[in-house]
Amino acid sequence: MIQPFTPEPIRFVAEDGMPVQPLPERYTPEVLRDLHRLMLQAREFDRKLITLLRQGRTTFYAQSSGMEATQVGLARSIRVGHDWVWPYYRDHTLGLAMGVPMSELISQCLGTNSDSCRGRQMPHHFAAQRQNFVSISSSIASQVPPAAGNAMAQKYLGVDEITVCTFGDGATSEGDWHAGMNMAGAAQAPALFICENNQWAISTSIREQTASETIHIKAKAYGMPGYYVDGNDIIAVMEVCGYAAEQVRSGQGPALVECLTYRVGSHSNADADAEKHYRTREEVDAWLARDPITRLENLLAHLGHPVTAEERAAMIAQTHREVDEQVLAAEATGQPDWRIMFEDVYADLPDHLRQQEAFLRAEQTGGRA
Ligand SMILES: Cc1ncc(C[n+]2csc(CCOP(=O)(O)OP(=O)(O)O)c2C)c(N)n1
């Protein structure tokens, strides 16, 4: 039985791979290996996209390395394509694990003609229609009030769906976060709020962020249960998020889950050298020793189904190949024509946009408008 408001994060597996409580039967070696494959794929996806950044082929990326157990575990706790997800900008691993094709993610990062937004969103801010994965916004916590509204609509319509809303620890200081949490609680709406607490909001540490002891205790103020989970233990994430999702689905009102994890890389490419400026190498090393992928590998070894070095290398090579292929395929579709900037919003273009379009046309034709 999963309990809210525990003083310590709920965990099932220790860093060395030893279970600290009995593992539910559904975690067969095949299931665990599939989770491992998804986590390793996400880690290598980060590596490849950072290379693309350095090559100047995309201009923004926020890696999720270190947070794979939280995002893959969440993806496996909800009904994909049925529930609605209001994500934040670090959630590409959540998207990949929900089945968003790599080709879509890469096209969006490159802003090519194969991108469904055709370059009109910030890179790495994708949306996925088939997965009910709502378009990502960079404005911290701006997804929380509309997610609460989405859940209120689901309750009003009586549909068998829930709303999942993710955010970082920093988001919990925004007014939007409190407004959304309050609204969902007051309406007893079917919303599952997930805090991916990676303990930093760029250079602001969690200790500077809030005087609350933890994030999950804030749930009490909004009349909902708050769960605290070890976000680097994928089984714990699936057990807690799965339990909370079913409580929400059964009409118990909203819930908050705090996944305690760590971003081992930089915040984004706008923050290249975190260890030099605001956190210590020792802190990062301590969290690298709690790596979620290594923990799952340790568990598989303990269960007698180790991932061999050859299998690991083959999985890494497969992801690198897949990314390379998808990058070439996306680039082959070409860059969108500049004119599409003015399409798909207004049926009749307002005057100021007409003027801007004329200005750009003149630029493109060297003054021959
Ligand atoms: C409303 C708003 N204020 C400030 C920023 C600048 N900003 C971008 S990311 C970020 C930190 C967010 O940290 P957190 O919510 O913990 O998520 P994380 O990046 O750690 O995953 C800030 C302050 C922003 N994008 N939007």
Ligand SMILES: [Mg+2]
């Ligand atoms: Mg954070």
